[in-house]
Amino acid sequence: MFWNLPFIAVATLSLIGLATVVTKKNLIKIFLGINIFEAAVNLFLISLGYREGGIAPIFTSAPSTDMVMATPQALTLTSIVIGVATSALLLSFAVIIWKKYGTIDTDQIRRLRE
Amino acid sequence: MRMSKLVRTGADLLYPFALIFGLYIILHGHLTPGGGFQGGAVVATGAAIVIVAWAYEDVAGMIRKVTMKAQESAGLLLFIGTAALALGLGYAFFTNVLANSGSLFGLSVPFGPNPGELNTAGVIPIMNIAVGIEVWGGLTVILLYLLSGLNKKEEGS
Amino acid sequence: MKRGLVVLTFVILAGGLLLIPALLDFGMPAFSDMDDYFLKNGQEQTAANNIVTAVVFDYRGFDTLGESVVLFTAVVGVGLMFRRMLKEEEYEDE
Amino acid sequence: MNGFLMTNAPALLIMLPLIGAFATPFIGRVSPRVRSAWVLLIMTLTTLTALLLASDVFLNGTQIYVFGAANPDLAIPLDSGGIPIRIIFTVDAMSALMQVIGAITGFAVLLYSISADRIHSGLESFYTLFLLMIAGIMGMVSTGDLFNFFVFLEILSISSAGLIAYRIDGGLAVEAALKYFILSTIGAMVILIGIGIYYGEYNALNIAMIASRMQFTLLDQIALVLIIAALAMKCGSVPMHFWTPDAYSMAPSSITAMLVVASQASLYGLFRVVFTLYNVTLNAMTVGWIIIILGVLSMVVGVTMAIPQKNVKRLMAYHAISQTGYMLLGVGVGLAVLGNQPLMESFGYIAMEGGIFHIINHAMYKGLLFLTAGAIFFRIGTYNLNKMGGLGHSMKYTMIFFIIGALAIAGIPPFNGFASKLMIYESVFAFNPVLAVIAMVVSILTLASFVKVFHSIFMGPKLPEYETVQEAPVPMLIGMGVLAAIVILFGLFPQPVVDGLIAPAAHALADQSGYIAAVLGGA
Numbered sequence: 001m002f003w004n005l006p007f008i009a010v011a012t013l014s015l016i017g018l019a020t021v022v023t024k025k026n027l028i029k030i031f032l033g034i035n036i037f038e039a040a041v042n043l044f045l046i047s048l049g050y051r052e053g054g055i056a057p058i059f060t061s062a063p064s065t066d067m068v069m070a071t072p073q074a075l076t077l078t079s080i081v082i083g084v085a086t087s088a089l090l091l092s093f094a095v096i097i098w099k100k101y102g103t104i105d106t107d108q109i110r111r112l113r114e
Numbered sequence: 115m116r117m118s119k120l121v122r123t124g125a126d127l128l129y130p131f132a133l134i135f136g137l138y139i140i141l142h143g144h145l146t147p148g149g150g151f152q153g154g155a156v157v158a159t160g161a162a163i164v165i166v167a168w169a170y171e172d173v174a175g176m177i178r179k180v181t182m183k184a185q186e187s188a189g190l191l192l193f194i195g196t197a198a199l200a201l202g203l204g205y206a207f208f209t210n211v212l213a214n215s216g217s218l219f220g221l222s223v224p225f226g227p228n229p230g231e232l233n234t235a236g237v238i239p240i241m242n243i244a245v246g247i248e249v250w251g252g253l254t255v256i257l258l259y260l261l262s263g264l265n266k267k268e269e270g271s
Numbered sequence: 272m273k274r275g276l277v278v279l280t281f282v283i284l285a286g287g288l289l290l291i292p293a294l295l296d297f298g299m300p301a302f303s304d305m306d307d308y309f310l311k312n313g314q315e316q317t318a319a320n321n322i323v324t325a326v327v328f329d330y331r332g333f334d335t336l337g338e339s340v341v342l343f344t345a346v347v348g349v350g351l352m353f354r355r356m357l358k359e360e361e362y363e364d365e
Numbered sequence: 366m367n368g369f370l371m372t373n374a375p376a377l378l379i380m381l382p383l384i385g386a387f388a389t390p391f392i393g394r395v396s397p398r399v400r401s402a403w404v405l406l407i408m409t410l411t412t413l414t415a416l417l418l419a420s421d422v423f424l425n426g427t428q429i430y431v432f433g434a435a436n437p438d439l440a441i442p443l444d445s446g447g448i449p450i451r452i453i454f455t456v457d458a459m460s461a462l463m464q465v466i467g468a469i470t471g472f473a474v475l476l477y478s479i480s481a482d483r484i485h486s487g488l489e490s491f492y493t494l495f496l497l498m499i500a501g502i503m504g505m506v507s508t509g510d511l512f513n514f515f516v517f518l519e520i521l522s523i524s525s526a527g528l529i530a531y532r533i534d535g536g537l538a539v540e541a542a543l544k545y546f547i548l549s550t551i552g553a554m555v556i557l558i559g560i561g562i563y564y565g566e567y568n569a570l571n572i573a574m575i576a577s578r579m580q581f582t583l584l585d586q587i588a589l590v591l592i593i594a595a596l597a598m599k600c601g602s603v604p605m606h607f608w609t610p611d612a613y614s615m616a617p618s619s620i621t622a623m624l625v626v627a628s629q630a631s632l633y634g635l636f637r638v639v640f641t642l643y644n645v646t647l648n649a650m651t652v653g654w655i656i657i658i659l660g661v662l663s664m665v666v667g668v669t670m671a672i673p674q675k676n677v678k679r680l681m682a683y684h685a686i687s688q689t690g691y692m693l694l695g696v697g698v699g700l701a702v703l704g705n706q707p708l709m710e711s712f713g714y715i716a717m718e719g720g721i722f723h724i725i726n727h728a729m730y731k732g733l734l735f736l737t738a739g740a741i742f743f744r745i746g747t748y749n750l751n752k753m754g755g756l757g758h759s760m761k762y763t764m765i766f767f768i769i770g771a772l773a774i775a776g777i778p779p780f781n782g783f784a785s786k787l788m789i790y791e792s793v794f795a796f797n798p799v800l801a802v803i804a805m806v807v808s809i810l811t812l813a814s815f816v817k818v819f820h821s822i823f824m825g826p827k828l829p830e831y832e833t834v835q836e837a838p839v840p841m842l843i844g845m846g847v848l849a850a851i852v853i854l855f856g857l858f859p860q861p862v863v864d865g866l867i868a869p870a871a872h873a874l875a876d877q878s879g880y881i882a883a884v885l886g887g888a
Contacts, residue, residue: 048300
């Protein structure tokens with residue numbers, strides 16, 4: 001199924017991202033794993049809208065009217081902005097943790113365990 | 115941490131270009147690829163370059179958190195206000211009341227490829243501008259906050 | 272025990288995700304009526320050449336409001352994290 | 366004017382808290398008093414809108430609202446060939462019920478919070494996030510569009526994460542928020558994969574549209590598993606429950622009470638996906654049993670973990686997991702017999718009604734319990750049960766409210782917990798007696814646990830270090846009183862509530878074709 005390469009890339013990327021989240025101990029690396037997973041989901045959404053031979057759905061000086069679907073691109077845009085917002089809040093949490101605990105190693109961020 | 119004079123001058127020179135390019139993307143969102151989010155992100159990147167090149171103390175004077183926050187809220191209020199405009203005219207929330215109306219951004223467009231006309235698309239350009247203002251303020255203020263948070267640690271330790 | 276659970280979830284998830292490329296055909300969507308409607312009527316209804324923008328701000332404008340609100344929420348949250356704390360707020364709870 | 370309100374109520378329900386949130390940072394600069402008044406005004410208006418909309422829905426049936434259309438009632442444009450193209454809010458009886466829960470709890474919690482959180486800094490941001498949380502809950506429960514659901518889910522998780530970390534607390538609160546936020550981000554992304562699968566298969570995002578095209582292929586099964594797993598995690602059901610005690614115990618008490626409602630909004634999403642999106646196309650017995658097993662595990666694990674806890678809020682959080690199990694159990698039994706009309710009539714609907722009634726009851730009494738824990742913390746500054754004692758002498762009203770909440774959660778007769786638990790016992794007994802016995806045992810353990818907590822907080826001689834402790838401030842008592850009054854009212858007169866609110870909600874949830882017809886017209 002060579003023509004399904006984008007979907008295979010989606011599966012691989014999400015597994016890489018999730019594996020990073022599960023196995024890594026450094027908070028920043030965990031956030032990178034989440035970002036990779038988000039990228040995989042965005043790639044999945046955008047590949048859903050592709051139609052063979054289609055061009056971007058913009059009519060300004062368009063060479064043809066055979067266009068790909070527009071909704072997935074809008075959804076991806078929304079999802080990207082949500083990802084940015086998520087990363088910002090996660091990073092600020094990491095900064096506070098670093099300031100208060102002096103570490104960003106998840107093995108040592110265990111003070112809540114009772 | 116202040117970078118070398120070369121980097122600082124370069125950043126200052128780049129900033130207006132980033133600003134103008136971002137504003138172009140915002141304003142032409144309904145005609146070419148781009149829009150409020152993308153343009154706002156470009157402008158915020160310009161601000162980020164300046165923030166990286168200069169020290170936090172210098173930037174805090176140039177780009178103020180309070181103004182950026184106010185700008186963000188103002189953008190959002192403009193956005194929701196544009197959307198609520200339709201409610202006042204008796205349509206549903208988010209109706210594009212200005213499209214094809216002949217007034218502001220109100221020229222109509224026939225189906226098919228065309229060279230593009232700026233004065234079209236109704237409320238979409240207004241919303242693009244609103245979102246652009248919001249993203250500009252929002253991303254910049256996030257950067258400033260993170261930077262100020264990191265700075266405090268250095269003072270303390 | 273916990274490790275095993277994580278691995279088990281992971282294997283199930285991997286299986287599910289790898290089934291997607293086997294079942295969905297890239298470039299040949301089964302239905303496309305909603306997007307055909309946007310492409311056909313979007314230009315006349317919203318007077319915007321860029322159909323993605325028309326979808327983002329007109330047909331699905333409410334999502335975009337939600338998305339801006341997400342960014343606003345994140346900014347407020349980040350601001351809350353780096354606020355100046357009062358003295359009496361600093362307590363350690365057992 | 367009245368017509369305008371009626372037509373646009375679903376949009377106003379989201380708009381009001383959003384506008385309130387955007388303006389709060391500005392208004393907060395004037396003075397704290399003005400800010401409190403503003404937030405209270407917005408919350409009152411939102412509550413009134415929710416009640417108005419709910420009354421409309423319960424009287425006139427499902428309301429839809431099409432964003433961006435010239436006419437908000439016209440779901441399908443005339444030239445589109447029968448497909449909805451815009452975002453549609455579909456408010457049926459179940460959504461209206463959840464809106465009422467969110468609005469009433471939000472209102473009571475806000476009254477409490479204005480007095481309880483007074484001493485903190487950054488309150489403009491606190492109330493901004495509070496209003497955004499309300500907007501997120503309202504959006505999640507009223508939307509009829511899957512991607513819109515995801516967007517509101519993200520608004521809810523980001524604002525909740527910010528609020529959980531609010532007290533910072535030497536990093537402990539941030540740690541809890543981090544745990545919650547990483548899990549909910551991954552959960553939301555998994556949900557988005559599921560939504561993408563639906564989109565790729567059916568080229569639709571509207572729930573009614575997907576439901577009408579649903580074929581239950583292998584891909585749909587994958588999507589179902591992904592979405593159930595993610596939403597079960599977000600509502601704190603057992604295999605992924607470990608964020609719950611941390612987040613609930615580290616958040617300010619007022620926010621913890623809202624987090625209960627937030628997790629129920631995720632529960633609503635789970636029920637909506639299973640019942641409205643799939644309904645009889647899925648193998649109801651299998652999925653029903655999966656949900657029942659999740660529920661039973663949550664009940665048992667929650668209550669056994671709760672008993673040895675030393676921190677009163679952690680203890681209550683484990684009880685919250687256990688009570689979520691009851692809702693899953695009730696609705697799961699309803700799902701297991703879905704499609705089998707005689708069984709549905711004999712006990713299926715009652716089980717679903719019991720589960721749904723438990724949602725509203727749980728929001729009320731668990732909110733009340735968390736608020737009493739917050740009131741105690743407000744006066745003595747600790748959650749540790751070993752350090753408490755003898756507070757019954759000085760905090761009489763708080764003690765009374767605690768007793769009401771504790772008896773309600775344990776399912777003792779004159780309170781609302783009994784009414785819903787009785788419905789669950791009866792119907793589950795008809796389905797499978799073992800499950801009913803487990804549910805009763807868990808209830809007894811809950812009672813035992815709360816008797817112990819009550820004893821160590823309020824009984825005994827007055828401790829010397831709490832000599833000067835006073836009763837909680839009046840606004841906090843009013844906030845708790847609102848919830849306590851509802852707990853007692855629902856407990857004394859369960860039948861009108863069940864007939865008027867719960868039964869329509871349960872039937873609306875089970876009735877997929879009614880939901881589709883409300884959006885797509887015809888059937």
